Amino acid sequence: MQxxxxxxxxxxxxxxxxGMELQNEKCVKYTVNGECYARxxxxxAFRGNLQFEKKGQGVGNFLKRQVTGEGLALMSVSGQGExxxxxxxxxxxxxxxxxxxxxTVNGRNVLCFDAGLHYEIGIVKGAxxxxxxxxxxxxxxxGRLAVICxxxxxxxxxxxxxPVFVDTDAVVGWSxxxxxxxxxxxxxxxxxxxxxxxxxxxxxxxxxxxxxxxSEKQAATAGN
Numbered sequence: 001m002q003x004x005x006x007x008x009x010x011x012x013x014x015x016x017x018x019g020m021e022l023q024n025e026k027c028v029k030y031t032v033n034g035e036c037y038a039r040x041x042x043x044x045a046f047r048g049n050l051q052f053e054k055k056g057q058g059v060g061n062f063l064k065r066q067v068t069g070e071g072l073a074l075m076s077v078s079g080q081g082e083x084x085x086x087x088x089x090x091x092x093x094x095x096x097x098x099x100x101x102x103x104t105v106n107g108r109n110v111l112c113f114d115a116g117l118h119y120e121i122g123i124v125k126g127a128x129x130x131x132x133x134x135x136x137x138x139x140x141x142x143g144r145l146a147v148i149c150x151x152x153x154x155x156x157x158x159x160x161x162x163p164v165f166v167d168t169d170a171v172v173g174w175s176x177x178x179x180x181x182x183x184x185x186x187x188x189x190x191x192x193x194x195x196x197x198x199x200x201x202x203x204x205x206x207x208x209x210x211x212x213x214x215s216e217k218q219a220a221t222a223g224n
Contacts, residue, residue: 015082020094020112020144027086028094028111028146035078038085038112048081077112085112090148102140102176105147109172109213114143124180124202138176147172151214158204165201166212175208 015021018033030036032050043052055074077083086092097103097117107121118141139145149172158164158178165183174180183203204210 012082012084019114020146022092022094023084025091026089027084028092030077030083030085030112031081032077032083033080035076035115036112037074037115038077038083039087039110040073040075042085042087042111043075043077044084044086046081046083048079050077050079050081050083052077073107085146087111087148090150091152093147093149093153095145095147097139097141097143097145099142102138103145103173104136104138104176105145105173106171107137109147109149110137111146111148113139113145116143117141117145136173140176147211149211149213154212154214156210156212158206158208158210160205160207163203163205164210165203166210168200168202170212170215171202172211172213174204174210175206178204178206178208178210180204 009024012023012029015029015031018031020028020030020036023029027044030038032048037055040054053076055076092111095103104122104124113119117139119137119139122136122138124136153172156164156166158175181203183201
C-alpha cells in the first residue's frame with residue numbers, strides 16, 4: 001500500500017530515552033518510564049503498559065477550581081510505554097523549565113508535563129474576579145512542559161521601560177516574576193455607549209515575556 005500518508009515524517013518511531021518530544025506540530029509523544037501528568041481527555045493513542053488515573057487537585061486547588069471554573073483537570077499516566085497527547089488540533093510547544101525558572105500558564109493551554117515539575121493554582125495578582133476569574137497555574141522546578149495554542153503564538157518581551165497590555169482572553173502565559181494589574185482602556189461613558197470591545201486588559205510590568213495566542217475568542221475550560 002502506497003500513499004504520502006505513510007511518509008517517514010508521519011510514522012511513529014521508538015524513542016531512545018524517556019520523556020516528551022514533538023510527534024508533529026499538533027501532537028506530543030511522551031515515552032513514559034515512571035509517571036507524567038496530562039490534561040484529562042488529551043490522550044489520543046498509547047502502546048505499552050500504561051495506566052491513566054484522574055489526578056486530584058488537593059484541597060486548596062480544588063476549592064479554587066470550584067470557585068473560578070479555571071485550573072487544571074489532570075490525569076496521571078504511569079507505567080512503561082508511549083502515549084500521544086493532543087487537543088483539538090491546536091499547535092504544541094515544549095518548554096524546558098530549569099531550577100529558578102517560574103512560568104505562569106493559563107490552565108486551558110496546558111497539555112502535559114514531567115512529574116518533576118511543581119505546579120500550583122494561584123490568583124493573578126491585581127486581577128481577581130474582575131479580570132474574569134484569572135486563576136492560572138504556576139510551574140517551577142525542573143522538567144519539561146508541553147503547552148497548546150490556537151494558531152502560532154506571539155512572544156512579546158516585557159521590560160521596566162515598556163510594559164505590555166494583553167487581552168485576558170488571548171493570554172497564554174508569562175514570566176511569573178512579572179507584576180500584573182488590570183488596565184481599563186475605555187472611559188465609563190464609552191462603555192455605556194457600547195465601547196470598542198477592548199475595555200479591560202491585563203497589564204504586565206517588570207522584566208520577562210508574555211505569550212499571546214492570535215485569537216480573542218473564549219476557549220473551553222480545561223478538561224472539556
